[in-house]
Amino acid sequence: MSNAAWVARGEEVFVGNYSRFPATMVRGQGCRLWDEDGREYLDFLAGIAVCSLGHCHPRVTEAVVAQARSLVHVSNLFHTRPQIELAELLTANTFADRVFMANSGAEVNEAAIKLARIHSGEGRYEIISLTGSFHGRTLATVAATAQPKFHQGFEPMPQGFRYAPYGDPGEVEQLIGDQTCAILCEPLQGEGGVLPLGNEYLQALRDLCDQHGLLLIFDEIQTGMGRTGTLFAYEQTGVVPDIMTSAKALANGLPLGALLTTDEIAASLVPGTHGSTFGGNPVAAAAAVAVLEEMLAPGFLEGVQQTGAYFSGKLNELAARFPVLASGVRGQGLLLGLILTEEGIAHGGEIVQRLFGRGMVINFAGNTVLRFAPPLVVSRAEIDQLIAELAEVLAELG
Numbered sequence: 001m002s003n004a005a006w007v008a009r010g011e012e013v014f015v016g017n018y019s020r021f022p023a024t025m026v027r028g029q030g031c032r033l034w035d036e037d038g039r040e041y042l043d044f045l046a047g048i049a050v051c052s053l054g055h056c057h058p059r060v061t062e063a064v065v066a067q068a069r070s071l072v073h074v075s076n077l078f079h080t081r082p083q084i085e086l087a088e089l090l091t092a093n094t095f096a097d098r099v100f101m102a103n104s105g106a107e108v109n110e111a112a113i114k115l116a117r118i119h120s121g122e123g124r125y126e127i128i129s130l131t132g133s134f135h136g137r138t139l140a141t142v143a144a145t146a147q148p149k150f151h152q153g154f155e156p157m158p159q160g161f162r163y164a165p166y167g168d169p170g171e172v173e174q175l176i177g178d179q180t181c182a183i184l185c186e187p188l189q190g191e192g193g194v195l196p197l198g199n200e201y202l203q204a205l206r207d208l209c210d211q212h213g214l215l216l217i218f219d220e221i222q223t224g225m226g227r228t229g230t231l232f233a234y235e236q237t238g239v240v241p242d243i244m245t246s247a248k249a250l251a252n253g254l255p256l257g258a259l260l261t262t263d264e265i266a267a268s269l270v271p272g273t274h275g276s277t278f279g280g281n282p283v284a285a286a287a288a289v290a291v292l293e294e295m296l297a298p299g300f301l302e303g304v305q306q307t308g309a310y311f312s313g314k315l316n317e318l319a320a321r322f323p324v325l326a327s328g329v330r331g332q333g334l335l336l337g338l339i340l341t342e343e344g345i346a347h348g349g350e351i352v353q354r355l356f357g358r359g360m361v362i363n364f365a366g367n368t369v370l371r372f373a374p375p376l377v378v379s380r381a382e383i384d385q386l387i388a389e390l391a392e393v394l395a396e397l398g
């Protein structure tokens with residue numbers, strides 16, 4: 001059966017909440033995907049910053065298969081070896097002493113919200129987040145997401161979330177009251193348009209938290225796991241959060257999320273306060289152990305920095321060549337955005353579709369930038385190929 005026939009079957013049976021590319025994917029390897037017709041695609045999104053070691057990385061696949069042969073699930077009524085090894089790797093390589101595992105980004109952000117509230121005590125429940133942020137789609141995490149378009153139709157939103165415009169830390173300070181317990185942000189906004197908040201701004205948030213006795217929560221669901229050139233983005237900011245969440249690339253495609261925090265804060269979640277049936281599932285955890293071992297191997301993260309600098313340089317050249325459509329580049333490591341002009345924004349969706357027609361997968365984020373989040377193992381030849389196709393598409397439209 002053809003790709004188009006599968007797509008048509010899919011459109012008959014799914015809830016219509018996604019606008020998918022018209023492709024039914026069957027196979028992935030490295031930075032490449034193949035659909036039901038055998039058509040090849042160069043994947044510069046990696047399953048939305050998830051398959052960071054590339055599709056079907058042999059070491060991850062082996063870890064998954066081996067674990068699936070011995071034990072798939074026992075719940076958190078027991079310990080399992082992969083979960084312990086993963087928590088040890090995460091704590092040894094971050095500020096954190098303790099880990100809680102769930103299955104997705106939204107779930108670990110929910111856990112972070114609950115932890116911030118219970119740790120701060122009665123009457124202190126309010127969390128301040130920033131315009132343009134993205135923290136998930138469950139009711140509490142969508143309420144924390146300071147973008148009204150994600151709230152529309154789902155009101156009333158859960159209480160306890162305040163939104164500050166990004167830019168002046170004074171705007172955050174104005175919202176702090178007796179009931180505030182935390183400030184939540186992404187060090188670099190992903191979905192909102194690949195926007196780094198900047199070290200000075202993040203330090204100002206840290207200072208506000210310290211002055212007012214608040215917790216600083218970093219959502220590193222998209223920026224973590226090597227994406228920005230260090231294991232987590234906070235390492236490059238000089239600012240250390242109190243709670244951090246990770247998911248997306250953590251297990252290279254298996255569903256897994258982790259909340260990381262200090263001994264002192266972790267102590268507030270005692271038996272019975274929070275949990276997850278599948279969280280830290282041994283198969284997903286075994287995949288994540290393989291991911292961390294690969295990423296922590298000497299040279300891996302330096303490689304991400306070098307490839308990111310190369311890619312960013314090429315995108316800057318494109319922006320200079322097509323000033324009518326693009327005005328610059330922002331981002332870090334291999335989470336990069338080509339900033340579009342007003343004219344470019346009008347063509348944003350069209351650029352993505354035309355690239356897809358040429359077998360190149362990227363997306364349009366925050367209605368402002370073309371977002372690139374390729375597997376971290378992407379080669380310079382693959383970057384050159386993407387750049388060449390993108391240049392032709394921009395030339396067609398410009």
Ligand SMILES: *Cc1c(COP(=O)(O)O)cnc(C)c1O
Nearest residue numbers: 104105106134135136190221222
């Ligand atoms: C993707 C994302 C989430 C939500 O993760 P899900 O696994 O889709 O629930 C939350 N925060 C950030 C920064 C993300 O990029």
